[in-house]
Amino acid sequence: MQSLQQKASEWSGVDQEDAFSIDEVNLFEKLGLQTFINLSTDFYTRVYDDEEEWFRSIFADSKKEDAIQNQYEFFVQRMGGPPLYSQRKGHPALIGRHRPFPVTHKAAERWLHHMQQALDNTTDIDHDSKTRMLNFFRHTAYFLVAGNDLKSQSQGAPPCKNGTNKPAAE
Amino acid sequence: MQSLQQKASEWSGVDQEDAFSIDEVNLFEKLGLQTFINLSTDFYTRVYDDEEEWFRSIFADSKKEDAIQNQYEFFVQRMGGPPLYSQRKGHPALIGRHRPFPVTHKAAERWLHHMQQALDNTTDIDHDSKTRMLNFFRHTAYFLVAGNDLKSQSQGAPPCKNGTNKPAAE
Numbered sequence: 001m002q003s004l005q006q007k008a009s010e011w012s013g014v015d016q017e018d019a020f021s022i023d024e025v026n027l028f029e030k031l032g033l034q035t036f037i038n039l040s041t042d043f044y045t046r047v048y049d050d051e052e053e054w055f056r057s058i059f060a061d062s063k064k065e066d067a068i069q070n071q072y073e074f075f076v077q078r079m080g081g082p083p084l085y086s087q088r089k090g091h092p093a094l095i096g097r098h099r100p101f102p103v104t105h106k107a108a109e110r111w112l113h114h115m116q117q118a119l120d121n122t123t124d125i126d127h128d129s130k131t132r133m134l135n136f137f138r139h140t141a142y143f144l145v146a147g148n149d150l151k152s153q154s155q156g157a158p159p160c161k162n163g164t165n166k167p168a169a170e
Numbered sequence: 171m172q173s174l175q176q177k178a179s180e181w182s183g184v185d186q187e188d189a190f191s192i193d194e195v196n197l198f199e200k201l202g203l204q205t206f207i208n209l210s211t212d213f214y215t216r217v218y219d220d221e222e223e224w225f226r227s228i229f230a231d232s233k234k235e236d237a238i239q240n241q242y243e244f245f246v247q248r249m250g251g252p253p254l255y256s257q258r259k260g261h262p263a264l265i266g267r268h269r270p271f272p273v274t275h276k277a278a279e280r281w282l283h284h285m286q287q288a289l290d291n292t293t294d295i296d297h298d299s300k301t302r303m304l305n306f307f308r309h310t311a312y313f314l315v316a317g318n319d320l321k322s323q324s325q326g327a328p329p330c331k332n333g334t335n336k337p338a339a340e
Contacts, residue, residue: 004267005260016260023253083193090175090186091310095266096317097174140261147266 004095008143011105019139022132028081035124036079040072043118047111055110058101079133094140095147103148108141174265178313181275189309192302198251205294206249210242213288217281225280228271249303264310265317273318278311 002010009015028036048064050056059067073084074092085092101107115137119130172180179185198206218234220226229237243254244262255262271277285307289300 003259004263008260016257019260020253020256023256083190086190086193087186089173090178090189091262091264091313093174093263093265093313093317094261095263095269096320097265099265099320143261143263147263150266150269 004143004146007146007149008139011145012138012142014135014139016139018135020136022079022136025129025132026080027129027132028076028079030129031125033076033081035122036072036075036081037068039118039122039125040068040075042121043071043115044068046114046117050110050114052110055107058107094144095150098144098147099151101148103141103144105142105145108145112138112141174313174316177316177319178309181315182308182312184305184309186309188305190306192249192306195299195302196250197299197302198246198249200299201295203246203251205292206242206245206251207238209288209292209295210238210245212291213241213285214238216284216287220280220284222280225277228277264314265320268314268317269321271318273311273314275312275315278315282308282311 005016009019012019044059044064044067047059047067048056070085070089073088077083077085078092116134119125119133125133175186179189182189214229214234214237217229217237218226240255240259243258247253247255248262286304289295289303295303
């Protein structure tokens, strides 16, 4: 069986090494806190205004300000800065925390479409940093699609009333 | 509804700040790679030799050497060292990767029992570092119990053949 990271690489087209090239430089020191805040603010402004209702509705139960803070605190922590996210919320637990959301291939592509535009629109992100971040985001988006697929596996699901773990769709 | 981190704090008795006091010092620089390897080797030797069959069997499908490497690479990465884990396996995704395992309160306590003994048995871990690590482990163990509980929620489970999402146990 393919591992989560193998699926992420295959589906995203980004191999493991490129995905985690964010760790070869300290992007937080290079870009600074305000750049990360600007990036996440631009990104979620696009998401919450998305003309595609199916995508916009995924975020309907969260406040925009909370979504922005959760995201930039995670990015800062993961890209060499202080552990802002864990101080406030604990482990990132990316798959666990995305569990309520339908992270499909189509949703991953829409997320990446907005993030690509937000990166282009945020000043002070140099070309090299942008490439590293895009590879990380692309690989991570598909890592979460792979994590989302775990939900439809019978393992771990409560037993059905017919006494099996077989879902109706099988 | 309580968040994962609220449940983790309540059940473990370790608040968020104490759990992440590992971030106030660089434990990797303080203790060094070999200490982490020794700790995980000691820990899994206890686990794989556990007289409690129900606990030992949780690990039966994994090779001991792999379990050791996965653990110390994650600890090193999370406690201030190089991102060994992500270079090889991608995001830690603690809840997602523990999904196949029955992470119950009882299993968390057994895990912590062995880790407490492994910490006591590993030389070169000073009292202050040990306290920080134990708080982190205790909180994280119960964070994973909270994550495990998500599996029994109907959300995300495949529909049962009776056409509902209600598990038989309800």
